Amino acid sequence: MGDALERELQTHFGFSSFREGQKEIIEDVLTGRDVLGILPTGVGKSLCFQLPAKLLKGTTIVISPLISLMVDQVKQLKANGFKDVIAINSLMDMKQRSVSLNQLHRYSLIYLSPEMIQNQWLEKRLQQLKIDLLVIDEAHCISQWGHEFRTDYLKIGKAAEKLGRPPILALSATATPEVQKDIKHQLGLKETKDHIYKMDKPNMTFSVESCERPEDKLDRMVTILRTKKLPTMIYFSSRQTAEHITEELKRHTGQRIAFYHGGMEPMDRLLVQQQFMNDQLDVICCTNAFGMGVDKSNIRRIIHYHLPTQLESFIQEVGRAGRDGLPCTSLVLYTPTDHFLPLRLIQSELPEETDVHKFFQFLQTESDLNRGDIAEKLELSESQWNFLRFQVEHLSDTSRQEAKVKIIQQLKNRSYYKNRKFKEMLDWIHYDGCRRVKLYAPFQEGFIEPQVPCCDSCGGSVEDLNIFAAQDSDHEEESWEERLKAIFLQGNNRV
Ligand SMILES: Nc1ncnc2c1ncn2[C@@H]1O[C@H](COP(=O)(O)OP(=O)(O)OP(=O)(O)O)[C@@H](O)[C@H]1O
Ligand SMILES: [Mg+2]
Ligand SMILES: [Zn+2]
Numbered sequence: 001m002g003d004a005l006e007r008e009l010q011t012h013f014g015f016s017s018f019r020e021g022q023k024e025i026i027e028d029v030l031t032g033r034d035v036l037g038i039l040p041t042g043v044g045k046s047l048c049f050q051l052p053a054k055l056l057k058g059t060t061i062v063i064s065p066l067i068s069l070m071v072d073q074v075k076q077l078k079a080n081g082f083k084d085v086i087a088i089n090s091l092m093d094m095k096q097r098s099v100s101l102n103q104l105h106r107y108s109l110i111y112l113s114p115e116m117i118q119n120q121w122l123e124k125r126l127q128q129l130k131i132d133l134l135v136i137d138e139a140h141c142i143s144q145w146g147h148e149f150r151t152d153y154l155k156i157g158k159a160a161e162k163l164g165r166p167p168i169l170a171l172s173a174t175a176t177p178e179v180q181k182d183i184k185h186q187l188g189l190k191e192t193k194d195h196i197y198k199m200d201k202p203n204m205t206f207s208v209e210s211c212e213r214p215e216d217k218l219d220r221m222v223t224i225l226r227t228k229k230l231p232t233m234i235y236f237s238s239r240q241t242a243e244h245i246t247e248e249l250k251r252h253t254g255q256r257i258a259f260y261h262g263g264m265e266p267m268d269r270l271l272v273q274q275q276f277m278n279d280q281l282d283v284i285c286c287t288n289a290f291g292m293g294v295d296k297s298n299i300r301r302i303i304h305y306h307l308p309t310q311l312e313s314f315i316q317e318v319g320r321a322g323r324d325g326l327p328c329t330s331l332v333l334y335t336p337t338d339h340f341l342p343l344r345l346i347q348s349e350l351p352e353e354t355d356v357h358k359f360f361q362f363l364q365t366e367s368d369l370n371r372g373d374i375a376e377k378l379e380l381s382e383s384q385w386n387f388l389r390f391q392v393e394h395l396s397d398t399s400r401q402e403a404k405v406k407i408i409q410q411l412k413n414r415s416y417y418k419n420r421k422f423k424e425m426l427d428w429i430h431y432d433g434c435r436r437v438k439l440y441a442p443f444q445e446g447f448i449e450p451q452v453p454c455c456d457s458c459g460g461s462v463e464d465l466n467i468f469a470a471q472d473s474d475h476e477e478e479s480w481e482e483r484l485k486a487i488f489l490q491g492n493n494r495v
Helices: 002-013 022-030 047-055 067-079 094-102 120-127 140-144 151-162 177-187 214-227 239-253 266-277 311-318 340-349 353-365 382-394 400-430 435-440 464-472 480-493
Strands: 034-038 059-063 085-087 109-112 131-136 168-172 192-196 204-210 232-235 257-260 283-286 301-304 328-334
Touching: 002 022, 002 047, 022 034, 022 047, 022 192, 034 177, 047 059, 047 109, 047 131, 047 168, 067 085, 067 109, 067 266, 094 120, 120 151, 140 151, 140 177, 140 311, 151 177, 151 382, 168 177, 177 192, 204 435, 214 239, 214 301, 214 328, 232 239, 239 257, 239 283, 257 266, 301 311, 311 400, 311 435, 328 464, 340 382, 340 400, 353 382, 353 400, 382 400, 400 435
Parallel strands: 034 168, 034 192, 059 109, 059 131, 085 109, 131 168, 204 328, 232 283, 232 301, 257 283, 301 328
Antiparallel strands: none
């Protein structure tokens, strides 16, 4: 294969060389093997299936977790002349969808959500194609979301069987050995070629600052934003707080700031994402609904107003910054009571043992799990209901009594697992040694020497970035057209 692959890279994507890991993964993919690829955020995992999609005769299907991510990638590909690519998602209207479904054979790369690939009608269409590669992008979602929130992630293995079991490529930036095992297990992968690389971000300075009260966080953020206008993401676990802080920050800094969360209309979300991508916003206040896989090169700061529930999420979220390789920084703001919210979130994702009993009682008189009102009747959150429903369907060959015992056991396992994960996060916050060492320890041995001040324990701080970023200080001065557009979009979009 040798240099031929480099030529294809140049021809189709205009890149002169592969980044670490890409070629190795692509070569194995092209030989039809099942591959697990763990490469750091922003390195170019997408290329590991986009180039094969170009080279393979048949169709490549990519399972992607977020519509925004699919739309973003399809847009970028089309802009670069890769036309036979499509994302089939719920934003398409009926007509668009039926037109594209009738012409599926025309596409060499098809993006789908894990829910969409379970769609029986679509499945029939896909069965008529020759599928050469099935990719699971952001494959840690299988482990992170599959068990409760999005159980269709656990059904991808079965879907692959129905499609003639094409070779599988699972990609992620954040998978501990434990999660790698879960990914393989859930996908039914027996012999994979593993390509696991270090996940370091040598261009990022890590810091944690403790605040006494939530208001202090606002003051601190205002100070930081005012020192320098730089593309910044602020992560929240609460939609309401994200909206509230957006208003406060706008008022105190005069910068272009918008919020983004899962409670917004999909079109509004896309618009805010596009504005941020196009540098029409300085700061985005978002929940974890934003960001995964989103490829904006010049984000300089990631601030966590709330704590993520696990280190993996944290690494994903800080992974949005500095994709151009230039210095970037992460700051976690922390008050002594900040662990309550994540713990509450974890609890709300899983049903209680009493809910399981209630559910089984309910099953004695009702067998149709498709009824839309069951969750409401049993007072379960969406993710609690998804967990129960998946488990019951999964254990349909087992006696009721046995299923109940197994489900309760699984519940305990998951709860234990999630709490253990969160404890890792908390330990990191309270750690007083090098944060880089501690952060990467569960994922890899050692770390790559950073090119920027390492972390607050090693003498760095969020302010360091101002020195590094000084060169591009104020050339962001906007034109009147840009300003007008921003005002116009603000009016239209409740931002
Ligand atoms: N060989 C290459 N040479 C130059 N640029 C590349 C190369 N491969 C990928 N890129 C660019 O790197 C950027 C990041 O790629 P991509 O979005 O695929 O990263 P990723 O690994 O999927 O990150 P994430 O974990 O956040 O999803 C893209 O803009 C892409 O065009
Ligand atoms: Mg990606
Ligand atoms: Zn350090």
